[in-house]
Amino acid sequence: MSSSVASIRSVSSSPSSISSIASAGSGEPVVLLHSGGMSSRQWRRLMDRLxxxxxxxxxxxxxxxxxxxWPQGEPFHFDMDVAAVEAIVRDLARPIHLVGHSYGGFIAxxxxxxNPDIIRSLTLFDPVAMGVLHDAEDPEGLANLGTVDGEDAFNDPALGGGDAWMEQFVDYWNGPGSWRALPATTRDAFLRVGKKVFYEVxxxxxxxxxxxxxxxxxAPALLLTGESSPIAARRVVHLLSESLPDATAHTIxxxxxxxxxxxxxAVNDLIVQHIERAAGAA
Incomplete structure (x- = not known):
C-alpha cells in the first residue's frame, strides 16, 4: 500500500475477529469494506484521496x-463479519461514512x-443483498441468480472454494473465461481464501x-452498479434504491x-462527491 496508509493490528488473534485494519488521515471516519476474496488493498487509491x-x-x-x-472445516456465517465490523465501528463512537463493494456492500x-443511527452516508457498489430479489419476486434477477445458485455443485461443501467452484464464481461476476485469464498468482491468492468465500456466498x-x-x-445513500454487471446485481441496486429513503442510483x-x-x-469520484455532500450537510 502507499506510504500514507498505515496498517493497524489489534492484540486479538482470534480467527473470528478482525485484527488487520488499514488506516489513514484524520477527521470524520470513513469505513471501506472490500469484496469477497479480496482485501483492504482494493481501496488504497480511494484511501489516498480521502x-x-x-x-x-x-x-x-x-x-x-x-x-x-479461517480454520479448515469450521463453519462460517456472514453475521460473523457483520459483528466484527460492528465492533470496529462502535469503537469509533461517532457516525461514519460507510462504503462497501459486493460482499462488502452487503455487509455495509x-x-x-x-444501526441506522451511526450512518452519516452510505455507498454501495453491487451489494449482494439477494434477499430483496426474493422479496420482490423479481423475475430477471432471480433467473440470473439461478444460473449459479441453482447448480448443485455450487452449493457442495466438498467442492466449495476449490478451483472449479472459483471458476464458476468468478466467471459469473466477470464473464466466461475470466478465472482462467487471471495470472496464476492471483488465482492462488483467491484459492487460499476460497473456503471462506464459499461460506460467505x-x-x-x-x-x-x-x-x-x-x-x-x-442517511443519504449512493447505489452504484456497472453497465455490464450481472443482471441480478443491477436489479438489487434498483430495488435498494427504491427502498432506501434518500437514495441515488448511478450506472458506470x-x-x-x-x-x-x-x-x-470514475467510481472514486462519485464516492468522494457523495461523502463530501453528506459531510457538508451535517
Whole structure:
C-alpha cells in the first residue's frame, strides 16, 4: 500500500475477529469494506484521496487479507463479519461514512439497517443483498441468480472454494473465461481464501431480508452498479434504491462488477462527491 496508509493490528488473534485494519488521515471516519476474496488493498487509491480530510479505515474481513486464515472445516456465517465490523465501528463512537463493494456492500447494508443511527452516508457498489430479489419476486434477477445458485455443485461443501467452484464464481461476476485469464498468482491468492468465500456466498444466498428492512436507513445513500454487471446485481441496486429513503442510483458506463478496481477513477469520484455532500450537510 502507499506510504500514507498505515496498517493497524489489534492484540486479538482470534480467527473470528478482525485484527488487520488499514488506516489513514484524520477527521470524520470513513469505513471501506472490500469484496469477497479480496482485501483492504482494493481501496488504497480511494484511501489516498480521502485521507486529506477524513479518518479512513479499511478492515480486512475475517479470514481475509492479513487476518489469520479461517480454520479448515469450521463453519462460517456472514453475521460473523457483520459483528466484527460492528465492533470496529462502535469503537469509533461517532457516525461514519460507510462504503462497501459486493460482499462488502452487503455487509455495509446489513450493518446500516441494524444501526441506522451511526450512518452519516452510505455507498454501495453491487451489494449482494439477494434477499430483496426474493422479496420482490423479481423475475430477471432471480433467473440470473439461478444460473449459479441453482447448480448443485455450487452449493457442495466438498467442492466449495476449490478451483472449479472459483471458476464458476468468478466467471459469473466477470464473464466466461475470466478465472482462467487471471495470472496464476492471483488465482492462488483467491484459492487460499476460497473456503471462506464459499461460506460467505452460501450463507448470503440464503438471506431473505426484505426490501422494507432497509427503509430505516435515513442517511443519504449512493447505489452504484456497472453497465455490464450481472443482471441480478443491477436489479438489487434498483430495488435498494427504491427502498432506501434518500437514495441515488448511478450506472458506470462500460464497467462491470469490478469497477471499483478497473474503473477506480470514475467510481472514486462519485464516492468522494457523495461523502463530501453528506459531510457538508451535517
Amino acid at each position: 485521507a486529506a480530510g477524513y479518518r479512513v479505515l479499511a478492515p480486512d474481513f475475517i479470514g481475509s487479507g492479513d487476518n489469520p486464515p 447494508a446489513t450493518l446500516a439497517r441494524k 452460501t450463507t448470503l444466498l440464503r438471506d431473505r431480508t426484505p426490501c422494507a428492512a432497509y427503509g430505516g436507513v435515513k 458506463a462500460g464497467a462491470g462488477h469490478m469497477a471499483p478496481i478497473t474503473h477506480a477513477g
